[in-house]
Amino acid sequence: MKNVAVLGAGRIGRIHASNLAALPGVTLKYVSDPSAQFAAELAQRLGAQVATIADVFADKSIEAVAICSPTDTHSDLITRAAQAGKHIFCEKPVDLSVTRAQACVDAVKAAGVACMIGFQRRFDPTFGEAHARLARGEIGTPEMLVITSRDPGAPPVEYLKASGGIFRDMLIHDLDVFRWILCSGDGDEAAWISATGSVLTDPAIAAAGDFDSAAVTIRTQKGRLCQINTTRRAAYGYDQRFEVLGSAGLLQCGNHRPTEVVQWDAMGIRGDKPENFFLQRYAAAYRLEIAHFFECLQSGQPFKTTVADGVAAQKLADAAAESARSGQPVQF
């Protein structure tokens, strides 16, 4: 039985805590959060105790921690957890600074602990099936990837100011999907990236120094092409699709819908909008992701999403942001 602590009892912390508490062989021992109320509610619901971070790191019985706190605490907590000899699950991103993120890689390596970054999309059943078929060669060699990644609405402007901007905040997931889908089969990597952005929905986003709409193009060393389009405000909801073209076919990953009801009436033939937002859309992915973390700890197999993947995605996000600012592509 593995004893675990969850650091951070906000929205994503609650998801991970509930999922890991339901795993056989895993005990959620501690919940820690600056908000005593958040920590107590979550701990009580799942039969855990409230603890400080220092207590967590000091408790020898704790084998692993799940870091679900705000982004700007990640690198510090990863480093401290590594030094305390705890295995680490950390929500994306590692850190908005590639330098600090790289320091986390080093700290984890030095401590000999395992560290997984939460790119949950790699665990989504739809995306995972596409990846598996690609790996089995069902559509030949990958050539082109088109990602549509759109949020239903922008977060508060205050959040945007600290988020690192649309490329680091939203597109970090898509940049990881790019590496996973288009490159991971044979070690290909991005060679050239070009991005551009606009503010089309709310001038306050421009005032916060961010974009609400962006388009990214990546060419890899092998000449594969990836296009990503995104907006912070899609009127029809949360849109999470990608299509990968291979030499022998195409794999298309569609949205998930709450139900399979289709209504035919005088207006047309109408199905559901996509699942509301990421908590619904990726509910299965979050469950499978945290299960993967503990399975790998058990088996000694490597994680599908390492801290090095986190750093690599961050570098791409930085390059996209730079390209959008300068209007010029970035070469790697």
Add this chain to the structure above:
Amino acid sequence: MKNVAVLGAGRIGRIHASNLAALPGVTLKYVSDPSAQFAAELAQRLGAQVATIADVFADKSIEAVAICSPTDTHSDLITRAAQAGKHIFCEKPVDLSVTRAQACVDAVKAAGVACMIGFQRRFDPTFGEAHARLARGEIGTPEMLVITSRDPGAPPVEYLKASGGIFRDMLIHDLDVFRWILCSGDGDEAAWISATGSVLTDPAIAAAGDFDSAAVTIRTQKGRLCQINTTRRAAYGYDQRFEVLGSAGLLQCGNHRPTEVVQWDAMGIRGDKPENFFLQRYAAAYRLEIAHFFECLQSGQPFKTTVADGVAAQKLADAAAESARSGQPVQF
């Protein structure tokens, strides 16, 4: 905290036991099964104890039982549970004999306990959404229902011999859906039923006195029409769809799929087959169904699927079987 026992640790018993054990406010205290091994494995996995049925009924702390044992034990267990003052969740059907099923209704009434029959399809998110839209009048008044209900493969012939046949075994669910969708809004009921069946897949099914393919038509008192088609062997898997036509439109309930991957290649454009079988297709329905049982016990609200619904569906199944045998319709 409600203490509960599960009677029957087979395939469906394990589903219900796992789901109810995860509900807040519900404790799975006992598991009972003629197979000591089945009972022990399930009890251990969920932290319950193994008990005999007599022990369960004798334990005053037990408020409710979930009857998940073979069909031919249902009426006896319902009666005994009612007499012991336990609330009852019982898998469909109540009993293959309408007489005995009606006796269960009486026993439950006499004992003043609550009894819910497990027609899980009423709790399926897709079917439930269609029902809700119908109730809100989004397609006007219902006029016609077409149900496609197909299994991926026939059960063993030994099972078929005791199952009561395709109308009582498979179509009981669809006959309940008919009542729920086409009749429940205004108390309409079947007035005329005609059924016919064939054996097209395996002569052993004919030898067992059953059909593998059947077609049912029902006309209600208000003149609404329902057609049900079924087979025990659909080469493409488990097919669970219905369409209800209303005066202002149509609601179509499609299959659920494991993933939203669509593959485009030289053969065409191909999506997933439906979810494999009922345990996968109705996973959410089973969770919501058992939660509904305990919510109603808590709130005192009536169940959506009562023992009277079980009897009504059984009567329709009997009439369909009789019609298929005689080649003549049955009037109610």
Add this chain to the structure above:
Amino acid sequence: MKNVAVLGAGRIGRIHASNLAALPGVTLKYVSDPSAQFAAELAQRLGAQVATIADVFADKSIEAVAICSPTDTHSDLITRAAQAGKHIFCEKPVDLSVTRAQACVDAVKAAGVACMIGFQRRFDPTFGEAHARLARGEIGTPEMLVITSRDPGAPPVEYLKASGGIFRDMLIHDLDVFRWILCSGDGDEAAWISATGSVLTDPAIAAAGDFDSAAVTIRTQKGRLCQINTTRRAAYGYDQRFEVLGSAGLLQCGNHRPTEVVQWDAMGIRGDKPENFFLQRYAAAYRLEIAHFFECLQSGQPFKTTVADGVAAQKLADAAAESARSGQPVQF
């Protein structure tokens, strides 16, 4: 160059006249219609002459006629055309009376002319592709057919009074599809038919002695099952679908849509309604049907839809009407 006359310049006559006039090797010489205006307009548009029926039959240069006049004139015109030695294309049905329809078969045979009945659905690209795959065994042996056949709105009650009723008027097409899809591979035929009907949309339809909603079930000699559901008023338009289950899979024929635009907005994800009505839905079928007529005349190959097919469908329609009236199935 084949000289041809079109008898009847109404809606369907105009379709056939335009289509045949565009065929290489075919000359539309005459148009005949009781309405001098209709005849003149059509003749002028297509460069033909107006003629009486007697003139048409007397003109030795006319090799074939297309009978597009009202149903109650069909058998007389078929007989006269046959006697005049003209090859015959006749819109469905042959005649509302099976006796008179059979007399047409005899007259055609006696005269040694070719006679094709216009069941255009057999020429629809979608339905035709399904038939071809079935014939190639792509889904194994056929077992079950489900037909959804719905009109967008009822014709005037005056029309209904003379139409022979919903089974002869609307379902004649579907009954032909049943024979074509479920029986034609190996000479199977209907053995048992049961039908029921209701009036749910307009009491005037009941007053005219007809139904607006009907459900038909057919069992063939080989035990195959067919269900047909129909309404004269589908709020969402013209619905023309069927699904055929085989031992190795299912072929589903969906509606055709005017465009492939899908709109995603706050209401959901919405595609087009089906093509408006039969002239749009079967535009290609009408073109291919009349081309088939002339190709067969040229090559001497048999027609896909003979006058015997017309009689066979009429017998099924009669049986369905009788069953709906009596409430009892009809055996063949």
Add this chain to the structure above:
Amino acid sequence: MKNVAVLGAGRIGRIHASNLAALPGVTLKYVSDPSAQFAAELAQRLGAQVATIADVFADKSIEAVAICSPTDTHSDLITRAAQAGKHIFCEKPVDLSVTRAQACVDAVKAAGVACMIGFQRRFDPTFGEAHARLARGEIGTPEMLVITSRDPGAPPVEYLKASGGIFRDMLIHDLDVFRWILCSGDGDEAAWISATGSVLTDPAIAAAGDFDSAAVTIRTQKGRLCQINTTRRAAYGYDQRFEVLGSAGLLQCGNHRPTEVVQWDAMGIRGDKPENFFLQRYAAAYRLEIAHFFECLQSGQPFKTTVADGVAAQKLADAAAESARSGQPVQF
């Protein structure tokens, strides 16, 4: 009655000739082609005469010409036709040289004749419906356009050498769609374009100085974003889709399919591949396009696709080609 000549009796010339010959009020008088055989065959089939280009221009009865000859003859023929006072329908592109294309604009203007460029996609029923809904504001203000434009296979390398390359040859259509969909509502235009290309399918394409795979991004003056992805070889066929995001929703234009048959079997649920290639996919568009040409000549209304549109698309194609070569974006 308008007398017309078709210049060029190749694949596209035959399409236009057949379509215009079927229009009421239009007479195809001449066909001209360097291949006497091609000219004679087409002329005979449609009841026209073979003529030299000089004869065509000299015949005062000819009001309009359709230029369907190779690209490198377009500007010369447009200029000569204009000087001869003929109205002009010319297949895209105007000319691979923007300078020569602009000279055509001037020649047409000086002669006071009408000149339409054949961007047939604007006449496609699906694309046209999307444009109409956008114009009616059904999805609010346009923000983003994603175009997937893929050929089933590359043309011969010899063709590629003279084609101007993938941006001028294939993407010229998509660049016109970009202007039509994202810009035409309010006079917006491209402000910044970035393109990149690869050779992934056949090294001979690289040897010919072209790409087989390309990705283009455009930002307009108003900040709207467009991404286009293309390949010369999609294993699943001809892929012609676009999606336009607006402030209130999304319009998605899907492929057209030959039939609506869907096959369910052990492999999955499979629909048709898209229509085979442009002659099939855009058959309706070609008909509607040439009808539009003559309707505008008749009514005096402006064409939907002018020679100025042809020049504008050519400028975008040149900029995309330059960007792909240099690796740097182009500003307008």
